[in-house]
Amino acid sequence: MPTRRKSSRTAGAPARGGPGALSPAGAACRFGFRVAVxxxxxxxxxxxxxxxALPDKVPYPFTGDGIPQQWPGDYYWLFPAMVLMLLFVALxxxxxxxxxxxxxTYSSLALCLAVIAATVLLINYYIQAVVMPTSLEKGQLDGWxxxxxxxxxxxxxxxxxxxxLLMTLVFLSLxxxxxxxxRLERSIRWLFLASFAAAMASLAVVVALRGMNREDVFEIIIISIAWLTLIAGGVLLAVLFRRGPQVA
Known part of the structure; x- marks a missing residue:
C-alpha cells in the first residue's frame, strides 16, 4: 500500500508564490504602514x-551662568529625533x-536624498546629545x-x-x-509639493530680510515645516499603505 509523502512545508504556512504569499508591494505596504504610524x-x-526646550538667548560663549535653567532638559528631544531619522529613511x-x-527613478532619488539628510541630522544630533553635555560638565570648552x-x-x-532642506527635496522627489x-494620493502629492514650496519661500524671505544674519529663524521654520509634513503625511501614508498595493 503506497504511503503518502509528508510535506516538508510547515502546516499553515503559505506556499512560496502561492495565493497566501505577499507580493513585494504587499510586503512593502505592511512594513510601510507600521513605519508610518x-x-x-x-x-x-x-x-x-x-x-x-526652546533655548533662551544666551550670550557668547554660551557657557556658565548663561546656560538656561532647563538644562539638561534642552537635550532630551534629540534622542527621539535620532530615532525619527531612521524611521524617515525606512518610510x-x-x-x-x-x-x-x-x-x-524618482523613488530611488528620494531614497538617496533621504539617506543623506538623515545622516547629516543623525550625526549632528548624536554629537550634540553625547559630546556637548559631557564637555560642559567637565569644563572642556575648547570649540564649544x-x-x-x-x-x-x-x-x-x-x-x-x-x-x-534635503528632507523637503525628498518630499519633492516623491x-x-x-x-x-x-484623492488620497493626490492629497499626499499636494502636501509634499506645498512642503517644498513653503521651505523655498521661507528661505527666500528670511534671506531677503536678514541676509546671512538669519540666526535660528529659518532653522525653526524649516524644522516646523518638515515635522508637520511628517505628521500629516505619515497619517495619509498609513491609510495608503493600509489599503494595500494598487492594481495598475
Whole structure:
C-alpha cells in the first residue's frame, strides 16, 4: 500500500508564490504602514519635547551662568529625533518599494536624498546629545561655542538647515511616485509639493530680510515645516499603505 509523502512545508504556512504569499508591494505596504504610524508618534513626541526646550538667548560663549535653567532638559528631544531619522529613511524605502516601475527613478532619488539628510541630522544630533553635555560638565570648552545648539550662528543650526532642506527635496522627489488616480494620493502629492514650496519661500524671505544674519529663524521654520509634513503625511501614508498595493 503506497504511503503518502509528508510535506516538508510547515502546516499553515503559505506556499512560496502561492495565493497566501505577499507580493513585494504587499510586503512593502505592511512594513510601510507600521513605519508610518511610528513616524507620526515619534514626530509628535519630538516636536513636543523640542517646544519645551526652546533655548533662551544666551550670550557668547554660551557657557556658565548663561546656560538656561532647563538644562539638561534642552537635550532630551534629540534622542527621539535620532530615532525619527531612521524611521524617515525606512518610510521612504517603503515608498520606493511601493512605487510602480515607471517611477522607480524618482523613488530611488528620494531614497538617496533621504539617506543623506538623515545622516547629516543623525550625526549632528548624536554629537550634540553625547559630546556637548559631557564637555560642559567637565569644563572642556575648547570649540564649544561653534558646536553648541545655543549658538544661533553655529554648526548645529547650519547642519539642521541643510538636513531639513534635503528632507523637503525628498518630499519633492516623491511627488511623481504617487499617482493622481485617487484623492488620497493626490492629497499626499499636494502636501509634499506645498512642503517644498513653503521651505523655498521661507528661505527666500528670511534671506531677503536678514541676509546671512538669519540666526535660528529659518532653522525653526524649516524644522516646523518638515515635522508637520511628517505628521500629516505619515497619517495619509498609513491609510495608503493600509489599503494595500494598487492594481495598475
Amino acid at each position: 511610528a513616524t507620526v508618534g515619534v514626530t509628535v513626541l519630538t516636536f513636543a519635547l523640542a517646544l519645551t 521612504v524605502a517603503a515608498l520606493h518599494q511601493y512605487a510602480p516601475d515607471k517611477s522607480k 561655542s561653534i558646536f553648541t545648539q545655543y549658538n544661533p550662528h553655529g554648526i548645529f543650526i547650519a547642519l539642521e538647515e541643510l538636513g531639513y 511627488v511623481p511616485v504617487l499617482s493622481t488616480r485617487t
